[in-house]
Amino acid sequence: MNKLITICVVVVLGAGSTAFGILTHHVWEFDTGEVEPTANVIDVPVGVAPAQLRVQAGQGSWDGGVWTLSGKIDVIIDNDPTPLERKEITIELLWAPGEDLDPFLPETDPHVSVSPWGTREVSNEPQGGDWVLTTLKYVLYPNPPEEYITITGDILVDKLDITTECIPEPATMGLLGLGGLALLRIRRRR
Numbered sequence: 001m002n003k004l005i006t007i008c009v010v011v012v013l014g015a016g017s018t019a020f021g022i023l024t025h026h027v028w029e030f031d032t033g034e035v036e037p038t039a040n041v042i043d044v045p046v047g048v049a050p051a052q053l054r055v056q057a058g059q060g061s062w063d064g065g066v067w068t069l070s071g072k073i074d075v076i077i078d079n080d081p082t083p084l085e086r087k088e089i090t091i092e093l094l095w096a097p098g099e100d101l102d103p104f105l106p107e108t109d110p111h112v113s114v115s116p117w118g119t120r121e122v123s124n125e126p127q128g129g130d131w132v133l134t135t136l137k138y139v140l141y142p143n144p145p146e147e148y149i150t151i152t153g154d155i156l157v158d159k160l161d162i163t164t165e166c167i168p169e170p171a172t173m174g175l176l177g178l179g180g181l182a183l184l185r186i187r188r189r190r
Helices: 002-019 170-189
Strands: 022-028 041-043 052-055 060-063 066-078 086-097 111-115 119-128 131-140 146-167
Antiparallel strands (some): 086 131, 119 131
């Protein structure tokens, strides 16, 4: 009986480590004049490198708490190397029109792309004045080893918030469920 309990606990713990996904969360608030700022909030699991944000040289500058982007920002996010079924990415960008920061770029909404490409949902929510909170949700199949997020436009950027979750395949969830049921059954016998 003790052997069965031990096996069930090992199955539950083994499946549980990836059953609920692997989360990363990064927030850049552009509150310093750094050309390639480190995220203000970094929440990544052990063994996963923090995301890197790169602004193309000469294509933007810091101005009193906002980034005047007239070009592109690249964000590289490494993943846990465990092969998982899919990756869900939520990007929140707080921005305003750039008012002719670069005469060669049209004044349009920012363009955001994720590589590798996946399904996408977009919503825009006015925040007062010219400021807009754009939320983009991507789902990638399967979970890639890393993602490249590119933001382009002639805009002011106040905040960039990126959350990712690696979702395990259904078999892992099944193992977790079986382990839990086995533990319940053992408990009832006693």
